[in-house]
Amino acid sequence: MTDTKKKTILSGMRPTGKLHLGHWTGALENWVSLQDAYNNFHLVADYHALTTSLDTSDLYQNTIDMVIDWLAGGIDPSKSPVFRQSQIKEHTELHLIFSMLVTTSRLERNPSIKEQVRDLEIENITYGHLGYPVLQAADILLYRGDLVPVGEDQLSHVEITREIARRFNATWGEVFPEPEPKLTKFARLPGLDGKDKKMSKSMNNTILLADAPETVEQKLRKAPTDALKVRRNDPGRPDVCLVFTYHEKFNPEETGEIRAGCESGALGCVDCKKRCAARINEFLAPHIERRKEYEARPSLVEDILRDGESRGRAVAGETMEAVRTSMKLG
Ligand code: SF4
Numbered sequence: 001m002t003d004t005k006k007k008t009i010l011s012g013m014r015p016t017g018k019l020h021l022g023h024w025t026g027a028l029e030n031w032v033s034l035q036d037a038y039n040n041f042h043l044v045a046d047y048h049a050l051t052t053s054l055d056t057s058d059l060y061q062n063t064i065d066m067v068i069d070w071l072a073g074g075i076d077p078s079k080s081p082v083f084r085q086s087q088i089k090e091h092t093e094l095h096l097i098f099s100m101l102v103t104t105s106r107l108e109r110n111p112s113i114k115e116q117v118r119d120l121e122i123e124n125i126t127y128g129h130l131g132y133p134v135l136q137a138a139d140i141l142l143y144r145g146d147l148v149p150v151g152e153d154q155l156s157h158v159e160i161t162r163e164i165a166r167r168f169n170a171t172w173g174e175v176f177p178e179p180e181p182k183l184t185k186f187a188r189l190p191g192l193d194g195k196d197k198k199m200s201k202s203m204n205n206t207i208l209l210a211d212a213p214e215t216v217e218q219k220l221r222k223a224p225t226d227a228l229k230v231r232r233n234d235p236g237r238p239d240v241c242l243v244f245t246y247h248e249k250f251n252p253e254e255t256g257e258i259r260a261g262c263e264s265g266a267l268g269c270v271d272c273k274k275r276c277a278a279r280i281n282e283f284l285a286p287h288i289e290r291r292k293e294y295e296a297r298p299s300l301v302e303d304i305l306r307d308g309e310s311r312g313r314a315v316a317g318e319t320m321e322a323v324r325t326s327m328k329l330g
Contacts, residue, residue, distance in 0.1 A: 008039040009039070009147045009148070010140045010145035017065045022188070028070065031070075032074035041315075042081065044083065045139070083305060091142060113129075137161040151183070209291075213277075213285075232265075234265055235263055236263065
């Protein structure tokens with residue numbers, strides 16, 4: 001049951017398997033903190049995954065691995081339904097109706113699509129890929145989402161959702177809210193290959209939430225630091241150092257001391273990285289423990305998905321009733 005006094009948030013991720021620290025800081029941390037104040041719906045965007053790959057052989061396992069990270073990270077499925085987009089047919093139904101309300105030129109102007117397909121000619125983009133923001137609009141508006149937690153790079157998608165909601169309401173009557181973006185605080189955690197690059201599996205520059213302590217230590221040992229700090233006692237510049245960014249996020253109590261030690265040359269990069277790895281491992285330890293509990297009970301994760309799908313379907317069905325009534329579709 002949704003609490004009608006609370007605003008509704010739809011948040012989703014493509015099922016890419018085990019999550020990394022960038023997913024935590026850019027999305028999951030925010031989702032967990034919003035659980036009590038809002039009605040939340042957590043969507044596994046498995047149809048969206050098809051826009052960039054037709055290989056579905058790992059989709060199920062990637063879904064389970066990702067959902068386990070959601071649950072281990074603190075998503076409470078009794079408060080917020082967790083479900084797969086592909087298991088609620090109303091997503092595709094609303095997507096079809098919405099696809100009549102947006103022009104292809106509008107979708108081609110979408111900066112996020114331009115970014116994703118910059119290496120392709122527009123002729124090589126599939127119909128489904130171009131229409132990705134329309135499917136996203138259906139995902140959000142099916143649950144009549146008031147807010148969408150996003151990073152700045154997804155603001156354009158929310159704008160298309162708002163345009164579609166306005167167009168539907170103006171054409172067939174008021175059914176949908178115009179959702180507002182809710183920007184995440186620490187949206188972009190840099191990857192292990194440099195301060196300016198986003199953490200991403202495709203770049204192979206991640207620390208996974210499931211990484212063992214020795215893996216985290218090993219990954220951080222190879223991370224670049226301030227190029228001017230060559231020897232241990234050289235003064236360094238924390239503000240250009242990737243490792244310092246991780247300290248700011250996962251070791252905020254010690255950043256003053258680390259900054260001073262780095263700038264004076266008293267702290268060497270090897271020790272600094274060890275301290276950073278220790279803090280990240282402290283942060284990850286309870287997550288890894290909770291992950292193991294879910295991994296030991298795979299049927300529990302399936303039950304959680306099935307329950308979420310049943311609850312999601314009930315809300316989606318109500319919305320589609322309102323859509324059909326307002327469109328006079330029988
Ligand atoms: S001491 Fe730490 S903050 Fe300074 S450059 Fe080395 S790793 Fe970066």
